[in-house]
Amino acid sequence: MNPIAVIGTGQTKHSKARLDVSQPELIREAASAALQDADIGPDDIDAVVISNMEMFEGRAFPELWAGEGAYAFGKPCVKVATGGTSGTSACIAGFHQAASGEFDTVLVVGFEKHSEGHTQTGMALVDPFWDRAVASGALGNFALSISQYMAERGVTEEHAAQVAVKARRNAANNPNAHLQMPDLTVDDVLASRMLAEPLHLLDMCPQSDGAAAIVVASEETARRRGSQAAWVRAATTRHDQPYLGDLDRRLVTMRALRDAAQAAYTRAGITDPLREFDIAEIYEPASYAELAWYEALGFCKEGEAGRLITEGVTAMDGELPVNPSGGVLSTNPVGASGVIRVAEASAQLLGRAGAHQVAGAATALATGYGVYAWSDVIVMRTEKP
Amino acid sequence: MNRQQSTDGVSVLGGAETAIALPDPRSIAEMALNVVERALEDAELRWSDIDAVVTASVDLFDGLTASSIAVTEVVGAVMKPETRIAADGLAAAIQAVHQIAAGAYDTVLVVAHGKASMAHHWNLTSWAMDPIFLQPLGVDFLTVAGLQADLIAGSDSSIIRRWAELAAHRKRTARGGIGESFTIDEVLESPVIAAPIRVGMCAPLGDGACAVVLGAGGGETTGGRAVIAGTGHDLDSHHPGDRDLTEWAGLRRACLRAYDMAGITDPAVAFAVAEPSCLFPHEEALFIDAAGVGEQTVLSPDGGLFAGTAPAISGLGRLLRATKAVKGNSGHRALAHGTWGPAGQGQAVAVVEAR
Incomplete structure (x- = not known):
């Protein structure tokens, strides 16, 4: 892919219910913040990509109504929706548009307003013949996969609870985060209500209202920015079998994420991800998922994810801070969650992450994940290609 | 660039x-x-x-x-x-x-x-309308199309018959379509579904x-190479009251982008064939005006969408037809068109050229 960079990011305050704004107004908050961050105006935007999972709000084509919130009037604008990966897919669509030579500057905005719909109803609208009755929704899918993962890799409930604590404590330093729980303990997580064995309430992500945006610039425009550009060095996607029975031991193998990561690392010249990445924003909808991602992303060998979290390797002061923002476990407006990963990774490279900034971050990883193990992997650097 | x-x-x-x-x-x-x-x-x-x-x-x-x-x-x-x-x-x-x-x-x-x-397609489209000001009124893509047709018709009493003639002609031309074949009088006697649009006027x-x-690159096959020389798309205002429904301004902007890319300066003489995505006859005039195609351009040689179409596929099907036109020696250049949303809010075009 031709070189492109992220030159600005913006997010709303994410919360359980943003009753103070409509969907277009929510989008406008993030879009205007991203433009301000990039120091450009609406007229500088050539094209807009929207990300949203419309069935969660029970709607169709939400960008038709809400697109003007993203300054899309009179501009090329499409909506990308690929489930949990919608946000990262939309970012990659924006990357491709900016790298195509047709557009100089592309605005990508992801949003979800779960409070206006019924998320579990949306999650249940899977294949009506086979999966709808037995495997719809995130909880059942995760509970099955996680049980297999725990059995094979020696991960414990305590390991997972440590991930949940890390996320919510990191979120306390992120003013935009939904769940900010600076005093959360492992015991609190283990004592929280059991949703589906072995998943406790605090092992799972919340449903949030929120929006996030990034401004993507062509090489020519980004180069004029000097150091104020986060360069995209690789962006890869792998989708996988959707049927539960067709992909045995989904969380154990995570072949889509492994393959996407390997392809991205090869393209970006990453050979030792734990040491070479300065920060990672990975899409972990459940505490156990983050542990599985450590292995699939090559941060450690198989079976060592528990050691990584226990030894603090992925804590803010560890070798590779994972999800300084608090991650999906703290904030999850689904259509925006992938955009948030890219926005956070970009903000870290631009030195604009505020209280959760990792000092001197120069190489960053962002990932997207969907229930069917669909995976996006994005590698970014401050260094120009 | x-x-x-x-x-x-x-x-x-x-x-x-x-x-x-x-x-x-x-x-x-x-x-x-x-x-x-x-x-x-x-x-x-x-x-x-x-x-x-x-x-x-x-x-x-x-x-x-x-x-x-x-x-x-x-x-x-x-x-x-x-x-x-x-x-x-x-x-x-x-x-x-x-x-x-x-x-x-x-x-x-x-x-x-x-x-x-x-499902009832038009009813579903109401869920794409502004849920605060429009959806509660029962507005959907069909009712907005009716509003648009009514605005265009104005006081021109002859235009309804011309639309009926066009719909009947396109349906006769359509090969292998699912729509019933109507005579002009049958179109005019068919039930009104969104005044002044009648059932017989609609692409099925x-x-x-x-x-x-x-x-x-590549693409060298028996029929030669068909290259996408230009593309453009656009999102117009959502609210029917916020734009002039008697034109497709979004399509005009999309076409300007595509023509700029393809190096087309005079669309009136540029295209041998155009494949618009028109569900109703009044949209064809909007297309001609916004795309700027001239009399030498053959529109919808196979009847266009009046042969029948399905949600989300129309524009891609038009791209396929435009490609076949330039590879089948119908001419050097063809224009494919797709649209979505109420009254053409979303617009896309692709210029296809024989090489």
């Missing part, structure tokens, strides 16, 4: 579409598999030659969340890059053009699918799928 170079070399390598049926008894996946296999055969490619897939579908129309999940396997996207544009299939094709022009992939499969038979909606393979 040089917009004329940005998509240079993106070819239409092959494609296929199902005959529109109401209903098509096959599942979404079966319909998609059918067109993908035939598109690969048409392009003389194997599954392994495809680098990435872009699909087009609309969740609410399919009754599925992330409805691309329903076709992941049959479009060959397992362990491959796939993305989905939730709009008309031509917008998905334009995203594929961007992927290729970006240097991300060489060969991209574009698949659109939709089934109007599974059914179930269908369409697949097109795009590639960097």
Whole structure:
């Protein structure tokens, strides 16, 4: 892919219910913040990509109504929706548009307003013949996969609870985060209500209202920015079998994420991800998922994810801070969650992450994940290609 | 940047579409598999030659969340890059053009699918209207089309008959379509469904799928090479009161972008064939005006959408027809058009040239 960079990011305050704004107004908050961050105006935007999972709000084509919130009037604008990966897919669509030579500057905005719909109803609208009755929704899918993962890799409930604590404590330093729980303990997580064995309430992500945006610039425009550009060095996607029975031991193998990561690392010249990445924003909808991602992303060998979290390797002061923002476990407006990963990774490279900034971050990883193990992997650097 | 170079070399390598049926008894996946296999055969490619897939579908129309999940396997996207544009299939094709022009992939499969038979299509479209000011009034894409037609008709008492003539002509021209054939008088006597639009004036909606393979360079087949020389898309205002419904300003902007890219300075003489996505006869005049095509351009030689169409596939099907036109020596250049949303709020065009 031709070189492109992220030159600005913006997010709303994410919360359980943003009753103070409509969907277009929510989008406008993030879009205007991203433009301000990039120091450009609406007229500088050539094209807009929207990300949203419309069935969660029970709607169709939400960008038709809400697109003007993203300054899309009179501009090329499409909506990308690929489930949990919608946000990262939309970012990659924006990357491709900016790298195509047709557009100089592309605005990508992801949003979800779960409070206006019924998320579990949306999650249940899977294949009506086979999966709808037995495997719809995130909880059942995760509970099955996680049980297999725990059995094979020696991960414990305590390991997972440590991930949940890390996320919510990191979120306390992120003013935009939904769940900010600076005093959360492992015991609190283990004592929280059991949703589906072995998943406790605090092992799972919340449903949030929120929006996030990034401004993507062509090489020519980004180069004029000097150091104020986060360069995209690789962006890869792998989708996988959707049927539960067709992909045995989904969380154990995570072949889509492994393959996407390997392809991205090869393209970006990453050979030792734990040491070479300065920060990672990975899409972990459940505490156990983050542990599985450590292995699939090559941060450690198989079976060592528990050691990584226990030894603090992925804590803010560890070798590779994972999800300084608090991650999906703290904030999850689904259509925006992938955009948030890219926005956070970009903000870290631009030195604009505020209280959760990792000092001197120069190489960053962002990932997207969907229930069917669909995976996006994005590698970014401050260094120009 | 040089917009004329940005998509240079993106070819239409092959494609296929199902005959529109109401209903098509096959599942979404079966319909998609059918067109993908035939598109690969048409392009003389194997599954392994495809680098990435872009699909087009609309969740609410399919009754599925992330409805691309329903076709992941049959479009060959397992362990491959796939993305989905939730709009008309031509917008998905334009995203594929961007992927290729970006240097991300060489060969991209574009698949659109939709089934109007599974629900009352127009009722579903009300869920795409502003839920605060418009949806509570019962407004949907059909009622906005009626408003648009009424504004255009104004006090011109003869225009309704001309629309009836056009609809009857297009339906007679359509080959293998699902719509009933109407005489002009029958069109004028058919029930009003959104005044002044009558049932006989509408392009019939059914179930269908369409697949097109795009590639960097190449594309030399028996019929020569068909290159996508320019693309453009646009999103107009949502509220009917916020724009002039008597024109398709969004299409005009989309065409300007595509013509700029293709180096077209006078669209009136540029196209041998145009394949508009018009569901109602009043839209054809809006298309001609916004695209600026002239009298020498043959519109919808196969009857266009009046042969029948399905949600999300129209524009991709038009791209396929435009490609066949330039490869079949109907002329050097053709224009494909897709639209989505109320009264053409979303617009997309692609300029296809024989090389």
